[in-house]
Amino acid sequence: MSTRSTPRSTLSSTAPAAVRRRALDGLPEIDRPTEVSTTDAQALSTALFTRLESLEEGTPEHAYVRNTLVELNLSLVKFAARRFRNRAEPTEDIVQVGTIGLIKAIDRFEVGRDVEFSAFALPTIVGEMKRFFRDTSWSVQVPRRLQELRIELAKAVDTLEQRLGRRPSRAELAAYLHIGEESVAEGEQASNGYVARSLDTPTSDDDSALTAGARRLGEEERAFELIDSLESLKPLIAGLDARDRTILALRFGEELTQAEIGERLGLSQMHISRLLARILDELRTGLVEDHDSPRRAAAG
Known part of the structure; x- marks a missing residue:
């Protein structure tokens, strides 16, 4: 540096x-x-x-x-x-x-x-x-196309795993991304060119298989993409029920893992994962509707 x-x-x-x-x-x-x-x-x-x-x-x-x-x-x-x-x-x-x-x-x-x-x-x-x-972060030279494919695969894995409750198959990933299974395999191989971490690195108990790999490869929490709309989020968060607001505060305020949040609230890690996915989807939907409403009013 x-x-x-x-x-x-x-x-x-x-x-x-x-x-x-x-x-x-x-x-x-x-x-x-x-x-x-x-x-x-x-x-x-x-x-x-x-x-x-x-x-x-x-x-x-x-x-x-x-x-x-x-x-x-x-x-x-x-x-x-x-x-x-x-x-x-x-x-x-x-x-x-x-x-x-x-x-x-x-x-x-x-x-x-x-x-x-x-x-x-x-x-x-x-x-x-x-x-x-x-x-x-790439230990060997990997084409930009494959670097971007690796990131898209990591996002798809996280989304599908929350939706399915298990690790998605290569065919399911290919269908979700509208690409061939060969391309999925190519993207998975490209991940091997990324900086390696020790196999002894401890993982939290909410890090399952490929989701854990995605986090180690630099995949960030899905909710951070909402950061552009902090002001618009305030009234949406205020409209959530107390439990949902608590989950958001524990995850992004105290930065607890899903498993730690589950222990606090007496729920399983998988249940917390699904609740988080639902809450974030509601916030995204609320932002889209909020941004569209002025255009609908103008059109009317």
């Missing part, structure tokens, strides 16, 4: 006092941006983004405000990195790469958009991490 660099947590504080005063133009100076609470960081970021738009790019003042925004929002990078905590790559490297994504998001963000910066930035941060894994 020697070729990649990211701002140090104290970078904004190294700016001369005169530059800080001109940059902030009356806004309060933040002594320790990385220690600010999430709620305060959101409010401060909004004000700083407004100020950033009025500053000329390339000036010391612009750089100071930009660096402060990076430090204020580093918690987003750390949050995104947690889902990849079982990867072989050092966490420090993942955070550095994610910080590059954060900087890109800051440069592209527009205050006038009706969206919180966290919801806007997380997909960019995660995308930067995924590109890093894609470029570094």
Whole structure:
């Protein structure tokens, strides 16, 4: 990672006092941006983004405000990195790469958009991490087509296993992806080119066969694809019953495994798996209907 660099947590504080005063133009100076609470960081970021738009790019003042925004929002990078905590790559490297994504998001963000910066930035941060894994995680050269097929297979296995309650056959995978069984076999072989992990690596008891393999290959929790719509999810989650909200909080707040959640609630791991799949499907459906409703109203 020697070729990649990211701002140090104290970078904004190294700016001369005169530059800080001109940059902030009356806004309060933040002594320790990385220690600010999430709620305060959101409010401060909004004000700083407004100020950033009025500053000329390339000036010391612009750089100071930009660096402060990076430090204020580093918690987003750390949050995104947690889902990849079982990867072989050092966490420090993942955070550095994610910080590059954060900087890109800051440069592209527009205050006038009706969206919180966290919801806007997380997909960019995660995308930067995924590109890093894609470029570094293959122990032998594998064509991009097969790399992408491996990812699609991992997703299909996870979906079908939850639907069927067992490991899907090669024929079932082929039918689900609308490809030939030969292509499925080719994709499975491509997985052998991925960085190997020790067979002694412990697995949680909710890691069954191919699903466990998918997680080790970098497959992320299906729910994280909903991160783009954090604001839209809030009322949908509020409409869930208490048990469903508890399951979501345990899985994505406390990051418990399905088996650990089952122990808390007195349910089997398979039951928790099915409940999670149902809850996520309901949230996705709710998002689609919510996004479609303005278009239906306009058409009417």
